[in-house]
Amino acid sequence: MTPCGFCKLTRRARAPVRGPRSGRRLWTYLAMFASVDRVMDLEGKVALVTGAARGIGRAIAIGLAHAGCDVAVSDIAPGQDAITVYPLGSEAELAVTAGQIRRLGRKCTAFQADVTSAADVEAMLQQIEERLGGLDILVANAGIIMAGPIASMSEAQWDRIFAVNVKGVFLCAQAAIPRLAKRGGGRIVNIASVAGKTGRAGLAAYCASKAAVISMTQSMAEELGPAGIAVNAICPGYLKTAMFTQVLNPLLAQLYHAPEEEVFEKFVQRQTFLGRGQSPEDIAEATVYLCRAENVTGITLTVAGGGEVH
Ligand code: NAP
Numbered sequence: 174m175t176p177c178g179f180c181k182l183t184r185r186a187r188a189p190v191r192g193p194r195s196g197r198r199l200w201t202y203l204a205m206f207a208s209v210d211r212v213m214d215l216e217g218k219v220a221l222v223t224g225a226a227r228g229i230g231r232a233i234a235i236g237l238a239h240a241g242c243d244v245a246v247s248d249i250a251p252g253q254d255a256i257t258v259y260p261l262g263s264e265a266e267l268a269v270t271a272g273q274i275r276r277l278g279r280k281c282t283a284f285q286a287d288v289t290s291a292a293d294v295e296a297m298l299q300q301i302e303e304r305l306g307g308l309d310i311l312v313a314n315a316g317i318i319m320a321g322p323i324a325s326m327s328e329a330q331w332d333r334i335f336a337v338n339v340k341g342v343f344l345c346a347q348a349a350i351p352r353l354a355k356r357g358g359g360r361i362v363n364i365a366s367v368a369g370k371t372g373r374a375g376l377a378a379y380c381a382s383k384a385a386v387i388s389m390t391q392s393m394a395e396e397l398g399p400a401g402i403a404v405n406a407i408c409p410g411y412l413k414t415a416m417f418t419q420v421l422n423p424l425l426a427q428l429y430h431a432p433e434e435e436v437f438e439k440f441v442q443r444q445t446f447l448g449r450g451q452s453p454e455d456i457a458e459a460t461v462y463l464c465r466a467e468n469v470t471g472i473t474l475t476v477a478g479g480g481e482v483h
Pocket residue numbers: 223224225226227228229230247248249250254260261262263286287288289314315316317337341364365366367368408409410411412413414415416417
């Protein structure tokens with residue numbers, strides 16, 4: 174049987190080292206294998222995480238700080254959104270995130286900025302450059318959900334979901350790209366959702382907005398590859414954050430004829446292969462992986478315990 178290329182390669186790599194020519198060849202092989210697990214060192218990198226007052230955004234910001242990054246965190250100021258039907262996070266919650274990052278010995282700067290405002294986003298990016306010296310990583314996490322049949326959803330609710338979930342990702346990327354390029358490249362991680370993979374009744378606007386994030390991620394990955402910027406999306410599954418407990422639990426309670434406090438567990442047991450929901454830390458871990466990875470771009474990484482496998 175003729176040996177395959179890989180067998181030949183490993184056999185040669187194991188061959189005894191004889192003289193300077195073989196030594197050079199061995200060194201080439203070692204360098205090649207070493208490059209396979211080369212990852213971006215996050216020590217001293219600067220990251221921005223939007224929607225970081227609580228939930229997934231807070232866990233990602235802390236996860237990146239643990240990995241060595243200085244982190245800018247942002248969230249919408251109270252009163253900037255009159256349409257979303259559940260209470261948004263507060264200045265105090267954003268300060269808690271910032272405090273946790275600083276306690277890890279990392280620099281942190283916190284902003285109140287609405288991701289749907291180009292002026293807010295540009296001002297924030299300028300200040301990040303001034304205070305933290307530049308930008309290497311953008312995590313576009315800010316997002317909202319509103320549920321309701323498409324026949325009765327208000328135009329204002331539809332527009333607000335698209336403004337935060339889609340335009341917000343676009344505006345943050347647009348402001349971040351020249352800054353990432355200035356540092357020779359970087360990472361963009363967009364937080365989409367399993368809802369962007371399969372449309373669901375009662376969630377048309379949210380599902381469509383997250384499908385747009387996945388598609389935008391793929392376009393950006395191709396466009397920004399030559400500048401050394403890797404762009405990926407994460408599809409979180411089912412997390413007991415404000416978004417779920419305030420908006421989805423009441424719907425599921427009706428569907429499952431179960432009390433709101435119990436319905437999340439029933440739902441994830443049925444919906445996922447692993448029989449459990451995800452934690453913000455699960456999503457943070459996936460984000461840190463995508464920020465470190467040197468040769469991964471344009472993918473959608475689903476973290477849903479098997480709740481969505483496409
Ligand atoms: P969350 O606790 O409600 O956090 C969302 C964050 O986005 C909040 O901090 C929110 O601000 C912020 N935000 C909303 N509008 C904003 C705006 N215009 N400008 C800046 N920030 C804004 O929900 P989460 O579960 O952590 O969600 C984080 C991301 O994960 C979202 O993109 C969501 O779609 C996605 N996701 C969540 C789940 C889940 O099961 N929970 C599943 C899949 C995907 P406030 O803090 O002021 O509310």
